[in-house]
Amino acid sequence: MIKKSKRSQHETAGFVLIVLIVSIIEVIFLSIALAKDNKSLPSPEISHLLEATMYSTTDCAINYIPQYRDVQDLIKECYKDMKGDYRDCLGERDVCQVLEDNLKELIEESLDVGEKSRNKAYKLDIYFTYGDEIYPNEEIMSLNKGAFINCSSIIGGGHSIAAGSFGFGSIETELTVCKGN
Amino acid sequence: MKPRKNKSKEKLPKSEFLKKAQLEIQEMAFMLLAVFLFFVLVGMFVLTIVYSNLNQDAARIAEERTLSAVVSLADSPELSCIAAKSNCIDGDKLITMIRKESYQDFWPFSSLKVIKSSGFGKNEEELIKCNFANYPDCDLFVVYDKNVENERAIGSYVAFCRKEYENGYTFDKCELAKIIGGTELKTKG
Numbered sequence: 001m002i003k004k005s006k007r008s009q010h011e012t013a014g015f016v017l018i019v020l021i022v023s024i025i026e027v028i029f030l031s032i033a034l035a036k037d038n039k040s041l042p043s044p045e046i047s048h049l050l051e052a053t054m055y056s057t058t059d060c061a062i063n064y065i066p067q068y069r070d071v072q073d074l075i076k077e078c079y080k081d082m083k084g085d086y087r088d089c090l091g092e093r094d095v096c097q098v099l100e101d102n103l104k105e106l107i108e109e110s111l112d113v114g115e116k117s118r119n120k121a122y123k124l125d126i127y128f129t130y131g132d133e134i135y136p137n138e139e140i141m142s143l144n145k146g147a148f149i150n151c152s153s154i155i156g157g158g159h160s161i162a163a164g165s166f167g168f169g170s171i172e173t174e175l176t177v178c179k180g181n
Numbered sequence: 182m183k184p185r186k187n188k189s190k191e192k193l194p195k196s197e198f199l200k201k202a203q204l205e206i207q208e209m210a211f212m213l214l215a216v217f218l219f220f221v222l223v224g225m226f227v228l229t230i231v232y233s234n235l236n237q238d239a240a241r242i243a244e245e246r247t248l249s250a251v252v253s254l255a256d257s258p259e260l261s262c263i264a265a266k267s268n269c270i271d272g273d274k275l276i277t278m279i280r281k282e283s284y285q286d287f288w289p290f291s292s293l294k295v296i297k298s299s300g301f302g303k304n305e306e307e308l309i310k311c312n313f314a315n316y317p318d319c320d321l322f323v324v325y326d327k328n329v330e331n332e333r334a335i336g337s338y339v340a341f342c343r344k345e346y347e348n349g350y351t352f353d354k355c356e357l358a359k360i361i362g363g364t365e366l367k368t369k370g
Contacts, residue, residue, distance in 0.1 A: 008204050012211060019215040026222045030229065044248050048338045051268050055340035055355045066347035070355060109301050110338065110357055 039154070040176045046157030050173050053106050054159060060089035060098045071106070072161045074099045075171055079128055079140050079163075096141065103143060111177060113145050121146025121178040130169040140171065151178035247335040251362045254288065255339045262342045264353060270295060270360065272343035276316045278324050285325050291332055292363035293324040297341055298356050317343060329365045336361040 054072040061068050062077065069077065069089075078096040081087045087095045103124065111119045123144040127137045148154065156176035163170050254260065255270050259278065262269035275295060278284065284293070300308045300320030311319035341358035344351050 008201075008208070012204070012208050015208075015215075016211050019211070019218065023218055023222065026226070030222070030225060044245055044252075045337065048248075048252065048268055049357075052338045052340040052357050055266055055269060055342070056357055057354045064348075066345070066350050066352045068352065068354075106298075106357055109298060110359075112302055 040156035041153060043155035043157050043177075046155055046175050046177060047159060048157075049107075049110060050157055050159040050175050053103070053110075054161065054173070056102070056106055058098060058102045060093065060095065060102075062087060062089060062095075065090065071099070071102060072171075074102070075126060075140060075161060075173075076163070079138075079171065082138075082140065100141060100143065103141070107143070107175070108145065113177075115146070118180055119177050120151060120180040121148050123148070123176045125174045126171065128163065128169055128171050137172075146178065148176075148178045150180075152181050153179045155179060247362070247364065248337050250289070251335055251337045251360055252339075254290075254293075254362065255337070255360055262340070262353075264342070266340060266342070268338075269340040269342055269355070270358060272317060272341050275322050275324070275341075276311060276313065279311060279322055280325070282325060285327060288362075289364075290362040291329045291365040292326040292334070292361075294326070294361045294363075295322040295324070295339075295341070296320060296359045296361065297322075298358060301357075301359070326363075327365075329363070331366040332363040333366050334361050334363045 054070065054075075056071050057068050058071060058074050059068065060074055074095060077087045078099050081095050089095055089098050107113075107122060107124060111122055113119045113122050121144070123142070125142050126140040128140060129137045154176055156174065158172060158174045161171040161173070252268060255268055260270045260274055262271045296308065297320050303320065308321040309315065309319040311317075311322045336359045339358050339360050340355045342353050342355040345354040
């Protein structure tokens, strides 16, 4: 009789153990599923903003006025400048500096970034990529404003510029925005 | 598993019988607890999926659909730029379309407006409406507005290009703009 009782006790303990293990696994799984993801969500709004920004005419003319470059041309000129093929806008202004000023103005006036605004922060990355894992990406420019803290969500988008004369590879632009409450 | 013996017919001492009964009750209690826990967790899991992912996805898809309608509007022959640029509006075409009531039945929007970058951050009252007299020094193009009561506006960023003349040359001058299409929200009942 004692043997039988012990066996039942073991069975019960085993059963409870299994239930506990299954419960713990489910709780872990749920906590992972419910945890806030810090990855940015793809946003067509941001992709369209980037695309439209690339067509915006800047105040930089390289050969003559009014051959003003648009932002995507200026990015290419800036990359060439970084590679040693030095370029200047008319008026001896550095192409990369003019690009930075224009981009900042365009992004900040359209997104209205600020601590009390809907958009709390942004980060813009522009880099040249060969599209493989052999050669590393080459950073052309990185702009940001605000801090990615307490974001209700992070949205992002990208736009590719065909590099054309640079052979294989392309210039990628990526914009991520921290949305406030 | 061995077949269970008929308990009622077993002759056990009272204390043994009570112990066995206690054990069985214990087993049943644990079983009930486990079943309850299991259903609670399954319920939570289902609720999580239903109220987070599905709703989020539905909202995102609906918004993307309206957005793509607005973007395809920018690429329509009536508004698109002459240069092969997608997501680009020709300002010189747009100015000829303002207050054209015939477009009300042409596009599936209750209102259609374009705000230039000079109008970003301004209140609606502060925006300068465009007409032939003040173009291009203005902020807002109203193609048409049906003035519906319950309207949801969806906007998308576009490039806004027009021809400029300087030093004897004409060139394309592009800036940022926002195209806004309004859709009437139909209430049930």
